[in-house]
Amino acid sequence: MPLERKDILDMESLSVEEIQLILDTADSMKEISERPIKKVPVLRGKTVILFFYEPSTRTRTSFDIAAKRLSADSLSLSGDMSSLVKGETLLDTARNLEAMHPDVVVLRHRFSGAPHYLAKRLKASVINAGDGTHAHPSQALLDMLTVRRRKGTLEGLKVAIIGDIAHSRVARSNCAGFTKMGATVTLAGPPTMIPKGAETLGATVAPTVEDAITGADVVMMLRIQKERLKPFSMSSEREYARFFGLDRRRLALARPDALVMHPGPINRGVEIASEVADGPQSIILEQVTNGVAVRMALLYLVLGGSRNADPD
């Protein structure tokens, strides 16, 4: 079964079957990264442009490695080296990219909806690598893959997402993704960081962090994004850590086998204590590893690959 869509823009637009296909494909991709020669020729001759208008190390590197392991030619453009600084509009940039016949454009952009804008104007596939405070589908998919590999299923799991929901594209995409796959999601954080109508994301909002964590199978902590914080959203990091951070005491409220996740990069001692981040329940580095597999699957599938085809 091939993926019948040009672009991966957000989790809302993906069906349960498509998510399943992506996760299954990612599962089969994982093994490639464990080989001594970590490269298969399936995307040979394909061009992947990694267009990052916003600084990112982890996601860009992850997509880059994914493209290279599938033998695609990948090329990184960052906002400060692109024509953006010279005043070129996204439309003109898109037209110029198109003129070079890329097969996939992976876009990270600081404005919500920018990948949707680009997708309408490019023949190439567009994969959203994070847009503003809107969506980060590849992150949600790698989170779901990581949990599924640990728990066997997503159905019936209780997922707590804690932190700055208002500015988190990770939270939005995970709400949409996990609930689609039958999990329940509970959100919590300082009331200044819970957006109006958060229930519309498919989650419930808990009055306290403790309420959200109690009995959870998965506790996902969000990074305090200092670069996105609006004025007056929080008082101090010390107070945040004390009342909203994840430490051993709060984690004990979750199920004993609960998984601790974080999209990274972590602020140690703020939203997550080192003892928890480095503790036995933490799967933060597995998330990173699975990120490569999920991005390989996305590149492979948007370029017409199907699950049953042998990636060799």
Next chain:
Amino acid sequence: MQTLIKGARVIDPGHLDAPCDVLINGDRIEAVQPAGTLAVQGNGVTVVEAAGKWLTPGLIDLHVHFREPGQEYKETILTGSRAAAAGGFTAVCTMPNTDPVNDDPAITALIRRKAETAGLVRVYPVAAISKGSKGEQLSEFGELKAAGAVAVSDDGLPVMSSLLMRRALEYADGFGLLVISHCEEMHLAAGGAMNEGPLATRMGLAGIPNAAESIMVMRDIALAALTGAPVHIAHVSTRESVTAIRRAKEEGIPVTAETAPHYFTLTEAAVAGYNTNAKMNPPLRTEADRQAIRQALAGGTLDAIATDHAPHAPMEKDVEFDRAPNGIIGLETALPLGLQLVADGVLTIETLITRMATTPARILGLPTGVRPGQPADLTLIDPEATFEVQAATMQSKSRNTPFENLRLKGRATMTIMGGKVTHQTPDGNPQPR
């Protein structure tokens, strides 16, 4: 030069609603008589057969942006005037956020002069409350009025200082100038891009809460009460503002208010898909707000319909949602959208014309009415004409409308300003004889 408009239903709110013949002589209305009773002999009389059509006082738009001087690539006084005439308007108030800001009598005079040269619509400049609309120092209201300004406003860059607003109300009142307030608490609006709520949350866009508007509406009402000077609230979009204005009016505080067609027609749902042509300030709100606006127009809490005609070049709207400028063009869709309120049973046609002509004239202290001796500013409406909104065929220089492809019924087939035909649709040909 004489024009005879024969057999139209004349709708002059509070005065006349009957089929009449109307004779225009020069720039004035000379006679209004029951249909079929006015016969005019001689050459040079243009006869307009208008049976089945409605003839109303010329529509007046209290709130437009003609972008000249400084942003002529978006609109000019000439193209804006064409758009106004095409929409049935005979007078407009131009907001001062030009480049440079209209805070100087020379700019006010320039706008007047250009408008007179265009000769299509009466242009009443609104000057800036503060120098450069920076909120620091009062503009020269006396000089600005002498140059032709009818009101002052820092539209688009609202007055945050309550003291400045108080002084502006006091000072303007002394010169007989109206203060028009763009009500937005900018700290609370915090650079938001659309209405705050579930949709903004799902779309990952920063929201502007209703309170960002209503807080300032309440402040300005309090200042109007304090000073006794009238304040006019621009582009009301929320139900809370409506409630505050209704209460103020009940208490006799001198407040008037306008809303725009998009606020009684659309909701925030129009923003879906990151549609920059539905991005405006204040933002499109919820259905509850839309209903409150409609009811307030019917009940009179909202006095006027103004377009907030805000042209932007296509390239400016063809960008990421957050980067798109606020505003839509509205002059050429306002009347049909208003007529939709009549079709929906929300307003009578008389109330619609009151909101689009009679009350705006009263607020500005201008003459209005289909009566002998009045200036011949008239709008002839074909209530049955249906058409599809096509921005490409509009007179405005810009194309930023959220109503593209919408089918509408009723439009101005002829506009007459000062006795001169400033617009006519091909099917509304006057017949010279």
